Amino acid sequence: MTSSSVSSKLESLAAAGEAYEKNEAGSREALIDLSGLLIATLEIPSEFIQRSFWAEPAMSAQCKFAAGVQPFQDLKEAGDAGLSPQVLSEKTGVEITLLQRLMRHLTTMYLVTYEKGAFHATTLSNGLPEQNYQDSISFCYNVAGPSFNGSPEYFRKTGYKQPTSLTDGPFQDAHKTQLPFFEWLVATPPHLSNFDFFMSAYRAGKAN
Template sequence: MAQDPSQVDTILSQLQTAGASYKANTPGAREKLMSLSYDLISKLELPSESIMRMGWAEPAKAANCRTAIDLKIFDHLKESGEAGITAKELALKTSADENLILRIMRHLAAMNVINEKSENTYSNTTLSDALSEPRYRDGILFLYDVARPSFQHLPEYLRNTNYALPTSVTDGPFQAAHKTDLTAFAWLDKTPPYLQAFNNYMSAYRSGKPSWVDPGFYPVSERLVEGFNPEYSDVLLVDVGGGKGHDLHELREKHPQLPGKLILQDREAVISSLSEKDGGVFEALSHDFFTAQPVKHARAYHLHSILHNWSDDDCVKILRQLRPAMKPGYSRLLINEIVVPPQKAGWPITSMDHVMLILAAIQERTEAHLVELLKKAGFRLVKIYTYESGQESLVEAEVDESQS
């Protein structure tokens, strides 16, 4: 099938413009370059090549990365530095067949995971170095061993349900793939190695991406610091379900002069695992967000990637527990989530929506969907802040005083 040269020319021109923006460190330029690069490939790639890539190139890449992690190949590459390492040397270090190692390395080099320095000699890349770190390595473990089988079973699952939208957290694609009636998160709790891998990966998932506390994203000073009134409460922000406090550490680091206290809330199992050094940044409280919020009249209540883990009904229940604790006209509700745009959503957003579909039969939400949930819980939307080409947004809402 013939490609349209005019479409290719248009993308090439746009790439030049985006390239200049990237050199000027324009926010969103990197993401724009990536998007245009994918567009260019899609216009140049033959249908037969697309099928090859989807059918065996990408699956082989994922499988080889998984094997490379088992054999600590990425660690050996990093240790070898610029000199690189031969397939024969890797075979000796891993006790694996040399020809097998060579074939794995060739494909990983072809897919730009590693660098091919010369015949049968390979060296590290930024990506392969990252895959030697526990948080990125565990991303491969979790996604290959836990998420991938669910994607693989999705077509069969949908056929068996006559293509009904999955809505049950205990009877969805994940359960069909892993032969369990547990929810994905309950299954993880009973499978400690993958629970640890999931938690580690979550610390890396947002690495390098714009954060709501970054300059130019959410106006922290204008919306939180200005107007802070310690007579209402000495708490500036409560991070509800905030895990180990990554957001609070980043908030304090990038805004060291913040007034008031920062409070971290999560399950007892998470809170008890925190180190003492966290005490200087925030106070940690065990709390179930399906129960009444105990911290009253804080300036803000923050939920990061909480609602996308729950059904609409559960989201409303979570939000309703916050409303009585908030002071109308003062307290702010901050929801840090993916907000699906009405059109031209990028693959990081659409693919995450599918991850939620296969793991928990839930979804990422549009602005209209979020507004509906907020209204049901007694809130009104103030504004949605989105960084240029960013994946996550910050939704600011407040108590709707018209609802008694």
């Protein structure tokens, strides 16, 4: 990595930022992509491991946990005032010490904020209570997640070959089934409904 490579990426970010301020099409996506490129340029392997295999998986689990106790909904309803840990604990039914540990991690991941003794919603967290996103979280965590996590062992067992059958792949191995993906969804509610909402949310908020 050279300082010039970082400088060029910062210049590109600044240009994309100006385009975003002018509401130019594609500028938001460009900012996200360039931000990821800057992180990839600056991040060292130890930081990559901590983020990719610790911080982000933990956030996924906490979002799935949140889908059951609804802190994002409570924070959204609280508005700018936010909620103290004690009040949020009472609303969610989560013991306060556990709640604070979970919410502090979500704070470090910029999903919520913590100011003046209270947790506050963000624009991102305010969108998550919608049903299509709640069901998307459930689908990704319960259905897709085990397939991704189990795929290295599946390919090791099968000699690192491309699957050729709709009934024998990482998905079937993870979920202990011989059914094709869509047939399994139908046979195991509420996964089909969760998948439908996931697909409805796939391009939600984006122009057609």
